[in-house]
Structures are given as C-alpha cells and as structure tokens.
Amino acid sequence: MPASPAPLTVLDRETWSAREAAHHARVDAIADPHLERRRRGEKHPVEDFLWVYYRWRPAEVRRWHPGIGGALADAGERATWKEHRPLTPAEREAAGWTGRAGAAVPVTVDVAAFMTRRGQAVERWHGILQATANRPARFGCFGLHEWAMVHGLEADDRRHGGVPLRLGREATDAVTESHTIACSHFDAYRFFTDSSRDLNTLRPGPENRTAFEQPGCLHATMDLYKVAATLGPLVPGELLVDCLELARDVRELDMRASPYDLRDWGYEPVRIETPEGKAAYVAAQRGFSERGQALRARLVQVTSRALSQG
Template sequence: MADQGLRVRLRATDTADRTERHRRRVGRLLDDHPVRTPDGSPHPVWDFLFRYYSHKPALLMRWHPGYGVDIDTPTEHADYPHYVPTADGDAVTVDPAYLQTRSRTVGFVDGLLRATADRPPRLNCFGMHEWAMVYRAPSSDIRHGTPLRLSPADTDAAVEASDLRCTHFDAFRFFTEPAGPRNLMPLTRQTQVDSEQPGCVHAGMDLYKWAYKLSPLIGSDLVVDALEVAFGLRELDMRASPYDFASLGLAPIAVETPAGRAEYVRLQVTLTDHAALIRRRLIDSCAGLIDRQPPC
C-alpha cells in the first residue's frame, strides 16, 4: 500500500549532486579517521567504529534522502535494497513495506532515546569503564593490542581508588570479572532503557548505530552527523583510557588525577551537548516514521 503522507520528489540531477557531496564528505571523514594504519593493520582507535558498529564504509558512501522521498529515474537507488518503483513508474522510493517490517526497531529506538533524553547527564564516571575492562586482567587479555600507560599495578590501583559509575550495559559487559561488582549499579540488557543517560560517551556513540540501523528510512545526512559526533566521543574515550595512544597523536587525559578528571568533564560536556542535538533529531525522525507507518 502506498504511503499516504506528504511526499517530496527529487530530480535525478539533484540526487546526483547530493550523492556526490555526501561521498566527498564521507571520504574526508574516513581520510581523517582511517580504518587502517599505514602498515595495513586495523587502527586501534577508529577501526572500532566500523567493526563493533558493523556499518561498512561502502554502505556509508550511499546517500539516502529518507522515507517519503521519490527519486526520479535514472538513479542508482533503483538497485539499492528496500527501494521500489512509484505508482507512475518514473521514480523510486523507499518501500512502505520495509517501514512496516522495521516498526519494532523504530519503536524501540524512539523509546530508548526519549528515556535517555529525559534524564540529566551524569558527568562523574571520568571514563573509568575502559580501566575496568583491564582491571586485574592477565597481560595476554589486554584489549586493543596497545600498551598500558601505567603499570598493571598502578592501573589496578587507579580503579580501586575510584568509584565505577558506568550506566551503559554494552560497556559494562566487558568489565573483567573482579571489576563487575565494583560498579555502583548492576546493569543488564533488560534494564538498558532504565539506565541509559545522556552524559555517557557510549550512549552518544550509539546514536550512530541507531541512525544507520534506521537507514534508508532516515536521511544519510543525519547518519553522518551522528558519525562525526561518534568520532569525537571515541577520541575522548581512548584519550581517557589506560592505553597509550600518544604515538597515534592522541595525548592522554590522566583521569587518575584531579586535573585529568577536570579536563575529561570539560570535553565531555561539549560532546554531550552535540550528542543531545543528534538524539533530538533522531527522536523527531522516529516520530515521523511512526506517524507514517502504513496500516497492517
């Protein structure tokens, strides 16, 4: 059944122009945040955003205008998944049936992001979740293949001198076994909606995940805006981590010291504000999709 909402039509030339601008923007971002190091190995900082978040660069290069936009043919979008011809046959558009199949995902993302946005940001975790992931861990289990900035004993001591206040289950689940009980609150997948809060760097990075999971129902400009924020949050996360990334140009933030914690919070506030804007746009996009879901 055709979507009954207000529709927009793009000429093929407009689509080509927007696609080219999008590809140039993504290309610049990937050049600035390479997936691989010069020797061809996975970049220990940026590869995460394409490995843990499984949206491949080739898919990121595709520009989508979002649901309810008809694109005049000829256009490469005719060959993309989840596009169908319009009634007149002269254009293609995102399939209303695809929106129906993604209705549960749209509803979950909408609920999670609204619950997160309604809470005040907590700015007192100081990025210690990464430290909890190596707490009392054998050297063979150290993540990222990157040396620790402090000795293992001093790294463990920093954790023991801090309160672990993680609110994000997908970070908490990587805590070492002895670190888990040190967290101030137990976290489970079932309580994710109840615990997410907007000051969390991982909740901010996840906005990129939710954006691309809703593609092509939402426009690619929002997906890339979310990725830009995720890059900033990932940089903060790794600079505050126990790892030594100085050789990659990432100066450490010594969160085991008062000065380092103050620097972390200052940068966290700025990035939290940026993430809040993306979160609100995603909420608005979800609301629009919910309103336009075709009847069963």
C-alpha cells in the same frame, strides 16, 4: 482518523546528486584511512572501533538516502533496491511532480516494507532515544569503564594488548579501585573484567537499557551512529554522517581518557586520575552530550514518522 502523511519532497537529479557526492566525500574522509590500513594489515586502537565494533562496512555507510519523506527524480535504478518503490500516482500529484514524457517515476523508501522487517527495532530505539533525551545527563563517570575493562589483566588478555598502559598494571588497578564507578551503559559494562564487575554501582543490561541510558554517557552518544545505521534508508545521509563524525570524535576522548598510552599514535592522554584531567574530561563530555542531544532529537523525528506510517 490518523492524519495523512505529509507530501513527499521530490529532489531533481542535480540536487540529489550533489548531496550524494558531498556524503561520499564525508564518509571517505573517515573510512579511507581505515581501508588503507586494512590493506596493509595494520590495526589502529582508536579508529578501527567505528568499523569493527559497529560492523557497518564503509560501502554501506557510503550509500546516501534522502531519508523518510524524500523522493528522487531520475533515479529509476533505485526502484530495484531493497525496500524502495516508485511513487504512486496520488503521491506524485500531492508532491506536484510532473516529469517529462518517458521520465522514470521518482523513487522513495518503502516505509511499510521496512517496518514489516524492522518495525520492532524502530519501536525499541524510539523508546530508548526518547527516554535518554528526557533524562538528566550525568558527568561523573570520568571514562572509568575503559579502566574497568583492563582491571587485573595481563597484557596478552587485554583488548589492545599491544598498547602499553600509561601507569603500568598495578597503578592502573589502584586508580580503578580508588574511584566510585557508575557506568550506565550495558554494552560497556559487559566488557568489565570479573574482578571489576562488582566495583560498578549500577547493573545495566540489555533488558533495562531504557531505564539506564543517559545523555552524558559517551557510549550512548556514540551509539547514535548505530541507531542511524540501523534505521537505514529512513535516515537522511547527512544525519547518518553527522552521527558517524560525532562517534569518531567521542571515541578519541574515550581512548585518550583510557589507561592506554596512545602517544605513539598521536593522542595526548586526558589524565582522569588527576583533578585537572577530570575537569578536562567533563568539559569535553558536556560538549559531546549537547551535540548528541541535537542528533537524538533528529532521530526521534525519523522514528516518530516511521511509526506513524508503519
């Protein structure tokens, strides 16, 4: 017989309101500049990625949750939220909650309802997270996926056509062609140009992601934010923003090491075409991998608990 779920932790309104306010401040620090640029009709080749590629709106990311295992007192308004519910009498007793007369029953995420709708996604991400965490990190890619994405293209055909290449097209193509490319991330590989696709020694795809994903990959690390956002109310808000902040930091390295000249935006290049640039890239990549592994372990705790209850 499976073990009974651990008692829910009920947070009083003062406690959870403070955590919610801190969450809002962290999200706003990242999202507000993007929203202001959008109001002005301006694009940013580095920071827009978090809100365009990953497609979760700032308002969605701003919504704080205590995560699976948490419940909120004096939050009756949340009982009407999608996939939320009030605690049962047995749960209230197990949690030791005794509210004042007429107080709203604490609210928690309805794990069963969430798993009915998203259980397959939770199971899939659980498998990817565990496989990635248990695989040795590789640090020899040097960010060449971004170079492969512009190989052979004129400016009008590049994703960031308004941003010049540091070395010009011919020299950029020469750098790409002179390296061994071993991109393990399918969502980066699928953006390789036709002329660069066969330069990659691997063939990652969505169907074999569990077999290829590895913790040294910048895009696998950025995608921890995607996992956290996909898990929605199961994930504590603090973990979600930890993943968002890591994705922001990784994206900066990703683009500084790219062939684009971003000095007009305040980014000094990591010149991966040189030995010094390669060393700098790998050092930063190792640090991000360590941060990512810690967050990956926390996400596995969430998916494990959801799967045990769903």
